[in-house]
Amino acid sequence: MASVIGRRSTVRLVHAAIIVAALVPAALIVWDALHDNLGANPVEEITHRTGDWTLRLLLTTLAVSPLRRLTGWNDIIRYRRTLGLLTFTYVCLHFLTYLVIDQGFPIQGFAIRYVGEDIAKRPYITVGFTAFLLLIPLAWTSTKGWIRRLGKKWKALHQLIYAAAALGVLHYLWLVKGEQVKPVYYAFLLVGLLGLRVWLGRRVRAPLRSPDAPRAADPLPAPLRGRALDPS
Amino acid sequence: MGAAFVSSLSPSLPLSAFAQRGRGGEDDKPNSYDDITHYNNYYEFGPDKRDPSDHSGGFHPHPWTVAIEGEVHKPQTLDIDDILKRYPAEERIYRLRCVEGWSMVVPWNGFALSKLLNDVQPTSQAKYVAFTTVYRPTEMPGQNTGILPWPYVEGLRLDEAMHPLTILVTGLYGKPLPNQDGAPIRLVVPWKYGFKGIKAIVRIRLTREQPSTTWSMVAPTEYGFYANVNPEVDHPRWSQKRERRLGEFLRRPTLMFNGYADQVASLYAGMDLRTNY
Numbered sequence: 001m002a003s004v005i006g007r008r009s010t011v012r013l014v015h016a017a018i019i020v021a022a023l024v025p026a027a028l029i030v031w032d033a034l035h036d037n038l039g040a041n042p043v044e045e046i047t048h049r050t051g052d053w054t055l056r057l058l059l060t061t062l063a064v065s066p067l068r069r070l071t072g073w074n075d076i077i078r079y080r081r082t083l084g085l086l087t088f089t090y091v092c093l094h095f096l097t098y099l100v101i102d103q104g105f106p107i108q109g110f111a112i113r114y115v116g117e118d119i120a121k122r123p124y125i126t127v128g129f130t131a132f133l134l135l136i137p138l139a140w141t142s143t144k145g146w147i148r149r150l151g152k153k154w155k156a157l158h159q160l161i162y163a164a165a166a167l168g169v170l171h172y173l174w175l176v177k178g179e180q181v182k183p184v185y186y187a188f189l190l191v192g193l194l195g196l197r198v199w200l201g202r203r204v205r206a207p208l209r210s211p212d213a214p215r216a217a218d219p220l221p222a223p224l225r226g227r228a229l230d231p232s
Numbered sequence: 233m234g235a236a237f238v239s240s241l242s243p244s245l246p247l248s249a250f251a252q253r254g255r256g257g258e259d260d261k262p263n264s265y266d267d268i269t270h271y272n273n274y275y276e277f278g279p280d281k282r283d284p285s286d287h288s289g290g291f292h293p294h295p296w297t298v299a300i301e302g303e304v305h306k307p308q309t310l311d312i313d314d315i316l317k318r319y320p321a322e323e324r325i326y327r328l329r330c331v332e333g334w335s336m337v338v339p340w341n342g343f344a345l346s347k348l349l350n351d352v353q354p355t356s357q358a359k360y361v362a363f364t365t366v367y368r369p370t371e372m373p374g375q376n377t378g379i380l381p382w383p384y385v386e387g388l389r390l391d392e393a394m395h396p397l398t399i400l401v402t403g404l405y406g407k408p409l410p411n412q413d414g415a416p417i418r419l420v421v422p423w424k425y426g427f428k429g430i431k432a433i434v435r436i437r438l439t440r441e442q443p444s445t446t447w448s449m450v451a452p453t454e455y456g457f458y459a460n461v462n463p464e465v466d467h468p469r470w471s472q473k474r475e476r477r478l479g480e481f482l483r484r485p486t487l488m489f490n491g492y493a494d495q496v497a498s499l500y501a502g503m504d505l506r507t508n509y
Contacts, residue, residue: 039282040270040281041334041478044476104481114474118470
């Protein structure tokens with residue numbers, strides 16, 4: 001029993017560390033804003049930083065289950081939802097930065113017209129906004145209750161993360177001028193991660209023990225939870 | 233109209249009045265020296281706005297020569313020191329509108345390009361002016377990357393080049409032009425998007441044919457030869473109707489020809505600005 005408690009507190013500690021670490025970039029934005037350290041165009045800087053961190057966290061989230069397979073570190077899957085929700089936090093900050101401080105809505109009420117025009121007419125904004133929309137149901141259904149209620153459909157629904165990731169990278173690729181390398185790095189990472197999944201999927205799948213198996217109070221039957229949390 | 237305007241450009245005219253023309257009015261306060269020197273698009277030093285100030289320390293703008301050649305009666309290669317002596321700099325406070333949707337106000341020091349061109353005497357065949365940036369990959373790290381074809385080239389129609397608002401710039405805020413802003417000599421055409429303002433110029437060539445320009449070679453559907461600031465013609469990927477003036481929170485409307493329509497609209501009379509973007 002003591003070892004179980006030890007393991008649970010380790011998981012909590014890692015959780016806390018992930019959340020704190022992932023919120024550092026957001027805190028830095030606030031800090032830099034208060035100290036006039038965001039450069040000559042603070043709005044652009046905030047947009048770029050929140051966008052960058054959305055993609056980094058999204059790719060990190062996608063890396064969890066391949067890493068689990070490769071390393072056999074089963075507990076890592078416990079952190080995927082947290083990483084996914086942190087991704088969602090940054091994409092919300094990114095979108096709100098665009099809507100409120102870049103376009104000026106609702107201070108300039110008419111700005112909604114420009115936002116609508118952007119979403120309809122600018123392909124990089126269209127795909128970026130679509131990626132944002134796709135992430136909303138994923139965040140919404142990330143709770144244990146929704147995982148249970150949706151059953152097998154949950155897994156199918158959460159495949160949307162691949163589409164969101166692809167659109168998110170496309171969003172970046174399509175917005176830069178000239179042949180810039182940074183969005184290409186993200187594209188390579190994404191393709192690499194997806195390739196890894198395909199490759200791992202083809203290997204004979206060793207039965208994975210659910211990380212929650214020893215938890216007596218777990219509301220879900222262990223095998224279901226294991227499957228539901230691992231769409232790969 | 234044109235003549236009246238030119239005669240109003242006597243040296244005694246406080247040239248800060250330039251920025252106040254059009255609808256900008258008293259809102260057009262110059263941006264800080266710090267902003268103007270730490271927020272630059274100058275891909276020779278990297279694609280981020282801070283790259284030019286961070287990575288241009290090893291660039292040597294001196295000694296320097298500018299070759300003026302092509303369809304001229306008196307081709308010559310001028311030393312930058314002679315240029316500074318022969319063409320005393322005056323202050324021109326201009327709005328600068330970047331094609332990316334931001335803008336600033338810059339107190340440039342420079343002289344009308346027309347003075348230089350008149351001295352080399354364009355032939356009757358000269359119709360365009362082509363400009364070339366120095367190619368120096370050892371000092372310009374971005375030139376070792378494929379982000380753009382190098383060297384950067386730009387061009388103007390001869391009448392645009394001769395327009396009194398078109399200047400060659402050698403300084404800003406009364407100081408020598410910093411490396412990241414295009415030292416030692418750059419072009420500024422205030423009614424066009426900022427990328428027309430080619431930096432670190434080593435060659436000015438008068439031509440019969442319309443010269444190639446870097447961005448229109450790289451992305452011809454997005455950037456044309458003219459690149460006049462025009463809120464009615466959007467960039468294919470973003471709106472040009474509004475702009476963020478650095479230092480302001482809300483976007484402001486973009487003005488036709490960047491607010492210099494009274495002075496330059498006649499250059500484009502009868503032209504379809506939608507196709508000649």
